[in-house]
Amino acid sequence: MLSAMNRETQHRKKDPTRLYRRLLEAAAMIAGRDGIAALSLNAVASEASVSKGGLLHHFPNKQALIFALFHRLLAIMEQAIVELMAADNTAYGRFTRAYLRYLSDPNLTDTHESRQLMVLSLAMPDEPVLRQCWRDWILNHLAQGDELDNSHIGTLVRYSADGIWLSELTEGRTMSVSHRRSLVNDLTKMTLPTFSI
Numbered sequence: 001m002l003s004a005m006n007r008e009t010q011h012r013k014k015d016p017t018r019l020y021r022r023l024l025e026a027a028a029m030i031a032g033r034d035g036i037a038a039l040s041l042n043a044v045a046s047e048a049s050v051s052k053g054g055l056l057h058h059f060p061n062k063q064a065l066i067f068a069l070f071h072r073l074l075a076i077m078e079q080a081i082v083e084l085m086a087a088d089n090t091a092y093g094r095f096t097r098a099y100l101r102y103l104s105d106p107n108l109t110d111t112h113e114s115r116q117l118m119v120l121s122l123a124m125p126d127e128p129v130l131r132q133c134w135r136d137w138i139l140n141h142l143a144q145g146d147e148l149d150n151s152h153i154g155t156l157v158r159y160s161a162d163g164i165w166l167s168e169l170t171e172g173r174t175m176s177v178s179h180r181r182s183l184v185n186d187l188t189k190m191t192l193p194t195f196s197i
Contacts, residue, residue: 020058023048027069032115036123039066066120067129073117074137077102093148093191095141096157100191103161104184109168118169148191157187 026048031039041062045055059065084098108114124130141149148154164183167174175183189195 016058019050019054023050023055023058023065024069024072026050027065028072028112028116031069031119032112036066036119039069041065063127063129066123066127067133069116070120070130070133073113073120074133076113077117078137090192092146092193093154095145095149096154097188097191099141099158100161100184100187103165104180104187106180108165109173114165114169118166121166153190153195157190160187 023044027039027044030043030047039062041052041055041059044059044065045052048055059068081095081098081102084101085094088094088097090097102108120127120130121134124134145154160183164180173180
């Protein structure tokens with residue numbers, strides 16, 4: 001009769017996709033809780049209750065693990081932004097507006113995904129693969145975007161959205177609800193066809 005541990009090992013061997021997801025969830029937990037510095041292969045293997053060999057089968061090094069985690073979080077963000085774009089009846093500036101709506105959603109700051117994305121974003125200066133991944137994602141959207149998305153106004157709105165999101169994650173909420181709402185409303189107006197400087 002197989003022990004519980006052997007049954008789990010057998011189950012993992014039969015379902016590598018499940019194990020891959022489990023390892024990424026463990027990595028996400030550590031990154032969100034303890035920061036990128038704590039994201040070692042040993043820590044992830046331990047958090048996921050997997051042998052280091054089992055982890056190395058999916059992620060040969062820490063960089064591969066960080067990249068996979070960032071890619072997973074970017075996919076979550078991509079899905080949300082695509083849904084916001086699909087619900088927007090105004091084509092002009094649609095990507096920039098969706099980007100603003102996603103990052104300025106007051107509920108986003110309280111999610112594990114947002115905290116993990118912040119941790120990985122702050123690691124970008126030291127991780128060229130992450131910078132390239134983010135750059136490719138943005139450039140792909142801009143290539144499909146319109147005049148507003150590719151203008152200095154579109155850039156300003158997206159950078160403002162980044163600032164709102166990052167400041168709330170690092171400093172907490174420093175603006176009143178009404179001030180924040182007015183700021184987001186003004187930024188949204190800048191993305192509409194009727195806006196003029």
